[in-house]
Amino acid sequence: MSPPTTETTVAPPSAAARELASPVVPLVSRQFDDASPQARTVAGGCLSVILLGASGDLAKKKTFPAIFNLYKQGFLPNDQLQIFGYARSKMTDTELRNRIRGYRDMEDSWILSCSWQVTYISGPYDEESGYIKLSEQIASHENNKCGTTCSTRRLFYLALPPSVYPLVSRMVRKHCMNPHSLVFGVHVTGGWSRVVVEKPFGKDLASSEDLSSELGKLFTEDQLYRIDHYLGKEIVQNLLVMRFANRFFVPLWNRDNIANIQIVFKEDFGTEGRGGYFDEYGIIRDIIQNHLLQVLCLVTMEKPVSLTPEHVRDEKVKVLRAVQPIRDEDVVLGQYEGYKDDPTVPKDSVTPTFASIILHINNERWDGVPFIMKAGKALDSRKAEIRVQFKDVPGDIFKCQKQGRNEFVMRLQPSEAMYMKLTVKQPGLDMKATQSELDLSYQQRYQDVVIPEAYERLILDTIRGDQQHFVRRDELRVAWEIFTPLLHRIDEGKLKAVPYEQGSRGPKEADELLNVRAGYVRTDGYIWIPPSLKA
Template identity: 50%
Template structure:
């Protein structure tokens, strides 16, 4: 399977076609995220005139049954505009289904025949979205490559995480995929890179003079990357127990955000220039030590007459499971810009709030003139907060005088709340990433050497946790997490910033 020299962005004319095949079309991700994102792109006229969407899965289903399934998850949310119902009908008429096994070249050959009929002899560009477990990635890529790749245009494959369980399995997966695909055909998706505030991180830093000089160890005391969910595994216990919170969230989502935050100014906005700088950050990071990590697991809890189940109450999870549902870690970058600055990550399920934040705590003011006015210096530290989700916002915590005849200081926010500033609804991350894959834009997708560097950082820690059978600290469902996370932060002279907002 080879990449054609005719990218979609140059061939979006009537004589070209785009076919998007969602492999694993009957799964939750496809129903809840991928098909709605494709409809949103169609609604906003980001798909070409000649496009077709195919669902592929083992489930026996007709075209009409697929359309009915998709229609149940589509909404007219986009700007509450008119004619959404008509658009939805037109979109569904472009959706078709082909049932087949994931390892059957014959079934993919049948899919190819259907695609050719829809393409009608025009230049064909084909995008395969693998919404399937990683253990069948290679089978699908092999069959799609040999039997259903485009003969005249490009063929690209979007691969959903997880990309292996450790460095060894990740390298094996990369090697197998590259037997059938070139690196520039593989789009490894991390949907967090498509979120509006993560995209805005580079804009904030590189297009505002005020932040440039401050973005270093000279002014930044610590950086916090916080991910919390207020629910447990909820039916995903079998999958989650095989991976845990470190693999599921920290090694990919949070580490990718860290690399974007800490990278040097790229030569350009070209995808390879940006990814080169991210790889440099990952390779400069100090190997994770067990003493710089805290793990936890939520337990059952009763509150207000309602009982919340513990992690091991999930029927798909072993009663003796040591899989962490919470982890906190202190990471360090050994380069001139960030030497000595702790980057604290925290990720957990069944906590007291749902949020994803980037918090930048600046150093104390040297020789602070106002230190004798009863000010808590830790709380008075300037802090830049990027609220990734929900309620997207950027705010800067500053100190100011309370109006009046006395001298009393207050901490206030310079606040950009997206919902108040922008009337347009923020697109879902999958919309942006699908659009980029169609256009051949790789900036927000993960390169193989980037993936390898990320796994190299976490694999020794994961092996030690599992081989030593380190027991996670238990914390009640709906709490702030294990106490050990506070000791870890205190060890590096840090307070978790999200606690001031609860």
């Protein structure tokens, strides 16, 4: 089969064909009666995974390990799978395998086994010759493994800088898309082509819309998967189940009971060699506008009609549309001391490495509740968590306010956990209250369960055709509408980043913002200790 040399229009698969080729499995029913690998394998015909940017760090550290782990666990087919790596670097297939194995110390027995195939193709991103060669290799694999008796599937993963997405996408669309499959001599659309793109999706509303418009001319929305790996994290995946499957949360999850909610991302290291990239975007574009805002959607959205991907994403868009414009007095920016010592960072950089932002949602459930989005580098700890603080108990006969408020905390990383901070009687003869917790720590409760990496889950969702945990175009637009005015004011120098010490909690102004404008009550002296460390 020769690759197409001119652009052809490929009709999107019908609903029936998509179900045949890659059934969509709801979030809460992804379990298998048969524990064998054959029961878990994503069926549907020949599968080609094409990783563009295969020589880069993202591919080495995240994408390849995720694919290999899915294969090892039996989620990918043994005999009809082929991995294609494409990049500008000159390498052989063996050199690419060695590069991957050198990073994760993976087992030769299943990386280099006869059933595992990795093909590397070197070529420029801006010339057609490389893509024609890539298309020929894919077609050869499909002919050898499937012939004309089954559907073929092509997953293109763009592990590349967003600046080259339009160029690479045009080349893929012109030369590498899956032609109509032949089943019993009849042209059908049982196969598919899907394209995964990494964030950042632009730098503001205008650039995001330009990128979306470019990609929208090339691919239909059901072919395009905008990946945000935070949506693949275990605790984030648990949010809808926790909120909507537990009766006692239903009457509590509203403005009548909740005083404020924090969504926090902290790193205890700086840019560490990524200063040039980071300085172009800053902490808001890099973390808050995408990762933390996605978490906010799941924390605040209304119950969807069903777990159908579009129903879930509809509710996320609704709550985003209710977010009010961000006011300058609800923002504190910081830049850690020593950031500009990085030789790749301009000496006059004003890029924030820390931001604390209060958002307000104007709807019946959340009117008046502050949502604190906080992210920073070079802080005192490394963690990501959601912290729901409840209002004070009325008629406080036990003087509970001295102990601190009730809080429900969902820790995304590290040491995944969900715990409730409660006031209880301290054991002993005295009637003395103290603060403790009801703790679900995953390392203790699920000792025999391997928690998958976020990229494993999302790549598997892409193959299954489940877009629930991917960003839809209108959702992306509304997210940028929220943050673009603030980002422009920062870029124009109207908001300044204050310096803070490395290893600190961040600027002291951020704590003042939480206390004064968000009404957050900090519990002094209380520290949650993961059960694995208590012994």
